[in-house]
Amino acid sequence: MYLYHFGLRELPFSLTPNTQFFLQLAPHVEALQVLHTALAAGEGFIKVCGEVGTGKTLLCRKLLNELGSNYQVAYLPNPCLKADELRRSVASELGIKPRDGVSLTELISQKLLELAQQGKQVVLILDEAQALPDESLEALRLFTNLETERSKLMQVVLFGQPELDRRLAQAQFRQLRQRITFSYQLRKLTLEESCCYIEHRLQVAGYQGNGLFSWQQFAWLHKASGGVPRILNVLCHKTLMLAYGAGQTGAIANEMVKAAVADTESALALPSWWRENLLLLASLTLLALTGLGWWLSFYMEAGQ
Ligand SMILES: Nc1ncnc2c1ncn2[C@@H]1O[C@H](COP(=O)(O)OP(=O)(O)OP(=O)(O)O)[C@@H](O)[C@H]1O
Ligand SMILES: [Mg+2]
Structure with missing residues (x-):
C-alpha cells in the first residue's frame, strides 16, 4: 500500500468511523452540543438525522466516549429488531437477567428505578434507527413513558438517515413525534x-x-x-x-x-473543461469582439 510512499503511519481515509480522526466541523460540533444539552435536560427523545455517510455513527461513538460516569448507556448499533428482540437487547445492555414469571418490561422498569435511585441517568442510543420496525418504534415510546415524578427513567437518542424523518411523519407516529424535544439535521460539508x-x-x-x-x-x-x-x-x-x-x-x-x-x-x-471554463471563454470572446469593434471603427475613421 501507499503508507511508506507518502510517509504515513496509518491509512488516512479508512471508512471506519474512528474517533481518533474526529475533526471539529461545525455540523458535528453543533450536533454534539445539542445532544449534551438535551441529555442534561432529561426529556424523552432526541433525534439526529443525516444523509448516508455524513458522520452519524462517528457522532454516536463520540457521544459514547464523552458521556460521564453519571450516565448508564445502552447502545444498539444495529436496531433492526422486533419489539421483543429490542426489549431483550435493552435488558441485556442494562445487565438484566431474565427471570421466570416476570415480564421483561417489568424487569426493565425495576432496573431503571434502581439506577435512578443510584443517581444514574439511563440513555438508550440507537444507530441506524431508520431500520427499526414500526412496532419497535412504538415500544421505544413506551420506554420513555417510564418516569418518576421529576424525570424520565430512560432517554432515547435516535441516529438515522432521512428515511427516519419520512417514517416519523406518518400519522401513526404523531405521539412519538411530539416527544422528540430536541433534534438536529446533519448537513453536508462546505x-x-x-x-x-x-x-x-x-x-x-x-x-x-x-x-x-x-x-x-x-x-x-x-x-x-x-x-x-x-x-x-x-x-x-x-x-x-x-x-x-x-x-x-x-x-x-x-x-x-x-x-x-x-x-x-x-x-x-x-464538469467538462468547456463547462468549467465557460465563463472565462465567454469573457475572452467578448473582450476580443470589443477589441475588434474598436479596431474596425478606428481603421474606418482613419480611412475617411
Ligand atoms: N467530523 C468528522 N471528522 C472525521 N471524520 C469524519 C467526520 N465526519 C465523518 N467522518 C468520517 O466519514 C465517514 C462516514 O461516517 P459515518 O460512518 O459515521 O457515516 P454515517 O452517517 O453513519 O453513514 P450511514 O448513514 O451509512 O450509517 C467515516 O469514515 C467517518 O470517520
Ligand atoms: Mg452509520
Whole structure:
C-alpha cells in the first residue's frame, strides 16, 4: 500500500468511523452540543438525522466516549429488531437477567428505578434507527413513558438517515413525534470544510510533507463528493492509490483525481473543461469582439 510512499503511519481515509480522526466541523460540533444539552435536560427523545455517510455513527461513538460516569448507556448499533428482540437487547445492555414469571418490561422498569435511585441517568442510543420496525418504534415510546415524578427513567437518542424523518411523519407516529424535544439535521460539508477535512485526516495519519492536493483538486473532490465525508474518503484513498501506482511523489497530478472520480459510482461527475471554463471563454470572446469593434471603427475613421 501507499503508507511508506507518502510517509504515513496509518491509512488516512479508512471508512471506519474512528474517533481518533474526529475533526471539529461545525455540523458535528453543533450536533454534539445539542445532544449534551438535551441529555442534561432529561426529556424523552432526541433525534439526529443525516444523509448516508455524513458522520452519524462517528457522532454516536463520540457521544459514547464523552458521556460521564453519571450516565448508564445502552447502545444498539444495529436496531433492526422486533419489539421483543429490542426489549431483550435493552435488558441485556442494562445487565438484566431474565427471570421466570416476570415480564421483561417489568424487569426493565425495576432496573431503571434502581439506577435512578443510584443517581444514574439511563440513555438508550440507537444507530441506524431508520431500520427499526414500526412496532419497535412504538415500544421505544413506551420506554420513555417510564418516569418518576421529576424525570424520565430512560432517554432515547435516535441516529438515522432521512428515511427516519419520512417514517416519523406518518400519522401513526404523531405521539412519538411530539416527544422528540430536541433534534438536529446533519448537513453536508462546505468547500472549506471539505478541504480542512482532507488535510486533517492526512495530518492525523502522520503526513508531514507539503500540500498533496491543489486548490483546484480540493474543489473537484468537494464537488464530486457532494460534501459527504464518506465519499471524500473513497475519492482521496483512490487518488493516493493511483498516484502511488504511477510512482508519483510530491503533489498529486490532476489526472489522478479525475480518474478516482470517474472510477467511483457514488461520486458526482465533474464538469467538462468547456463547462468549467465557460465563463472565462465567454469573457475572452467578448473582450476580443470589443477589441475588434474598436479596431474596425478606428481603421474606418482613419480611412475617411
Ligand atoms: N467530523 C468528522 N471528522 C472525521 N471524520 C469524519 C467526520 N465526519 C465523518 N467522518 C468520517 O466519514 C465517514 C462516514 O461516517 P459515518 O460512518 O459515521 O457515516 P454515517 O452517517 O453513519 O453513514 P450511514 O448513514 O451509512 O450509517 C467515516 O469514515 C467517518 O470517520
Ligand atoms: Mg452509520
